[in-house]
Amino acid sequence: MMIDFPHRQSAHCESGAVSSLLTHAGLPISEAMAFGLGGGLFFGYVPFVKLNGFPLTTYRCRPGGIFARVTKGLQCRVIQKKYRQPQQAMAELDALLEQGIAVGLQTSVFWLPYIPPALRFHFNAHNLIVVGKEGSRYRISDPVMPELVWCEAEDLAHARFAQGALAPKGRCYYLEGEPQITDLRQPTLRGIQIVCCDMLAPVPIGGIRGMRYMARSMRHWEQKYGKRKSISCLAQMIRMQEEIGTGGAGFRFIYAAFLQEAAGLFNNAELKEMADRLTLIGDGWREVAVEAARCCKGRDENVTLDSLADKILLRADEEEPFFCELRQLSKTLQRQLKDGQPKGKAS
Amino acid sequence: MRKQDVPQDEGVLDDERVVSYALDSDGQYCLTSSVGWDPVNCANRLAWQDIQLQLDGVRRQIERGELSVLAYYMTRAQMDVALLASYSGVPRWRVRRHLKPKVFSKLDAKVQHCYAQLFRVTTAQLSQLPAEDALPMAEEIPS
Incomplete structure (x- = not known):
C-alpha cells in the first residue's frame, strides 16, 4: 500500500x-x-x-x-x-x-x-x-x-x-476531512498575536525576558559549571539555535518568511518591512552562533561569555520593539478585517 | 541571510542536506539546501566529545572492577539509570544493582537477553567490554 x-x-x-x-x-x-x-x-x-x-x-x-x-x-x-x-x-x-x-x-x-x-x-x-x-x-x-x-x-x-x-x-x-477555513487571513493574525503575546509575556524565563535572563546567568556559567562544562552549555545553546530543524537563526528566518507571505496575503507593505527587520535580527543571531563557536574553540581571547551575553542583550533590545510593533500592526489589520474592508485579496 | 551566503561546511550530516531559509536576489525567501555550518559542527563535535570523555571514564572504572559492562553500554547509548530502567522495564534499583560487576556476572539469562536486545548486541557481547567505542564523529575528535 x-x-x-x-x-x-x-x-x-x-x-x-x-x-x-x-x-x-x-x-x-x-x-x-x-x-x-x-x-x-x-x-x-x-x-x-x-x-x-x-x-x-x-x-x-x-x-x-x-x-x-x-x-x-x-x-x-x-x-x-x-x-x-x-x-x-x-x-x-x-x-x-x-x-x-x-x-x-x-x-x-x-x-x-x-x-x-x-x-x-x-x-x-x-x-x-x-x-x-x-x-x-x-x-x-x-x-x-x-x-x-x-x-x-x-x-x-x-x-x-x-x-x-x-x-x-x-x-x-x-x-x-478537509480544513473548514480556507481564508488564511484570520488564522494568520491569530498566529501573529500568539507569538507577540508569548514573546512579550511577563514571565521571567520566556520571551524577551527569557533572553535577558539567559544573558544574565551566562556570565556566571563559568563559576557555576567550571570551564569545560560552561563550554558544553554554550555548545548546547548553538545546537538548539542552529542545528537541523530550525531553518537558521533559531527559527527567525522561517518566521520572516511567514511574515513575507502574510504581507502578500494582506497586501500590506508594513508587514513586508517587518519581515526584513526580522531577517536582520536573524542575521544578528547567526553572529551570536559564530562567536559562541569561537568561544567553544577557545581560539579568540576577545570572545568571552561576557561579550556573548552583551550580544544576546542586543538581540533582546532589537526584538522587544519589534514584537511590540508587530502586535500593534496585527491589531490594526484585525480591525480592518472586522470592518469588512478587505484590503487584500481573498485566498 | 542571502542565498549565496548560505554556508556549505561539511560535518555532522554525512551525505544528507538540510534546508535553510535565505533571501534570493529579489529579497524573497526561498529554501536553500545546505550541507552544514561550522559553528553547528563544532557544537555537535563538542557534545560527542563529552560523551567520549564520559565513556573513557566508565571504561577505566570497569577495568578497575568498580562497574559492570552494563554501565559501558548504557553510557554509549546516552542513557542514565532512569532511562535504561524505563526502556528495559527493569526497576531502577535493580538496574543500579546490575551496574555492580559481582551482581552483573550472576545475572539471569532473561534479564540479560532484555538488555542485549535493547543495545542490539548478543548476550555474549554484553558481558565483554568492546575494544572500539564506534561513536560517530570519533575520528574527528582531536585528542
Missing part, C-alpha cells in the same frame, strides 16, 4: 509535517505558513530543566503546539491516539494505511536508522508521516529528509515507544 503523498523537505519537522498533511488534505500551504499559523516562534531559557545535563534553551514553542494551533485555527478535524501496546499501535497504523490515510507519528530520533548517526540523540518530539508499507518496511515522509525513506517496522516501533522526557507513547495523528 502506497499513498501518493507530496513530500517536501522542510527545515522544521513539526511545521513540515503539518504543511504536508494539510497539502495532502487539499489546502496547500507552505512550511513557513504552517509555522506562522501555529505561532511557532518563541524563546525560553529554563535553567531548572536540564537537557543532557545542561540548562534548556529553546527558540520555539512546546512540541505539539504548532500542530494543535494550526488545526484549531483552520477548524480541521484531527484524530489523535496514544497506545500502551506497540503491537496494537503498529496494527492500527497498518489498518489506517490500508484505508489510504497518511498518518503522522511522534517519534524519537535516536532509533531511526536513516538519521545521520551523529545526530541521534534522545529527543522524543520528532514528527514524521508514514505513507506506505511494503513487506516489513514502512515508507516514510520525514520532513527533514530530502527524499522519502524506508524504515523497518522494528525500528519504527522502537522509535514510537521511546522512553524518557516527552515520551511519545506511540502517539499518532491524522486529519479527518
Whole structure:
C-alpha cells in the first residue's frame, strides 16, 4: 500500500509535517505558513530543566503546539491516539494505511536508522508521516529528509515507544476531512498575536525576558559549571539555535518568511518591512552562533561569555520593539478585517 | 541571510542536506539546501566529545572492577539509570544493582537477553567490554 503523498523537505519537522498533511488534505500551504499559523516562534531559557545535563534553551514553542494551533485555527478535524501496546499501535497504523490515510507519528530520533548517526540523540518530539508499507518496511515522509525513506517496522516501533522526557507513547495523528477555513487571513493574525503575546509575556524565563535572563546567568556559567562544562552549555545553546530543524537563526528566518507571505496575503507593505527587520535580527543571531563557536574553540581571547551575553542583550533590545510593533500592526489589520474592508485579496 | 551566503561546511550530516531559509536576489525567501555550518559542527563535535570523555571514564572504572559492562553500554547509548530502567522495564534499583560487576556476572539469562536486545548486541557481547567505542564523529575528535 502506497499513498501518493507530496513530500517536501522542510527545515522544521513539526511545521513540515503539518504543511504536508494539510497539502495532502487539499489546502496547500507552505512550511513557513504552517509555522506562522501555529505561532511557532518563541524563546525560553529554563535553567531548572536540564537537557543532557545542561540548562534548556529553546527558540520555539512546546512540541505539539504548532500542530494543535494550526488545526484549531483552520477548524480541521484531527484524530489523535496514544497506545500502551506497540503491537496494537503498529496494527492500527497498518489498518489506517490500508484505508489510504497518511498518518503522522511522534517519534524519537535516536532509533531511526536513516538519521545521520551523529545526530541521534534522545529527543522524543520528532514528527514524521508514514505513507506506505511494503513487506516489513514502512515508507516514510520525514520532513527533514530530502527524499522519502524506508524504515523497518522494528525500528519504527522502537522509535514510537521511546522512553524518557516527552515520551511519545506511540502517539499518532491524522486529519479527518478537509480544513473548514480556507481564508488564511484570520488564522494568520491569530498566529501573529500568539507569538507577540508569548514573546512579550511577563514571565521571567520566556520571551524577551527569557533572553535577558539567559544573558544574565551566562556570565556566571563559568563559576557555576567550571570551564569545560560552561563550554558544553554554550555548545548546547548553538545546537538548539542552529542545528537541523530550525531553518537558521533559531527559527527567525522561517518566521520572516511567514511574515513575507502574510504581507502578500494582506497586501500590506508594513508587514513586508517587518519581515526584513526580522531577517536582520536573524542575521544578528547567526553572529551570536559564530562567536559562541569561537568561544567553544577557545581560539579568540576577545570572545568571552561576557561579550556573548552583551550580544544576546542586543538581540533582546532589537526584538522587544519589534514584537511590540508587530502586535500593534496585527491589531490594526484585525480591525480592518472586522470592518469588512478587505484590503487584500481573498485566498 | 542571502542565498549565496548560505554556508556549505561539511560535518555532522554525512551525505544528507538540510534546508535553510535565505533571501534570493529579489529579497524573497526561498529554501536553500545546505550541507552544514561550522559553528553547528563544532557544537555537535563538542557534545560527542563529552560523551567520549564520559565513556573513557566508565571504561577505566570497569577495568578497575568498580562497574559492570552494563554501565559501558548504557553510557554509549546516552542513557542514565532512569532511562535504561524505563526502556528495559527493569526497576531502577535493580538496574543500579546490575551496574555492580559481582551482581552483573550472576545475572539471569532473561534479564540479560532484555538488555542485549535493547543495545542490539548478543548476550555474549554484553558481558565483554568492546575494544572500539564506534561513536560517530570519533575520528574527528582531536585528542
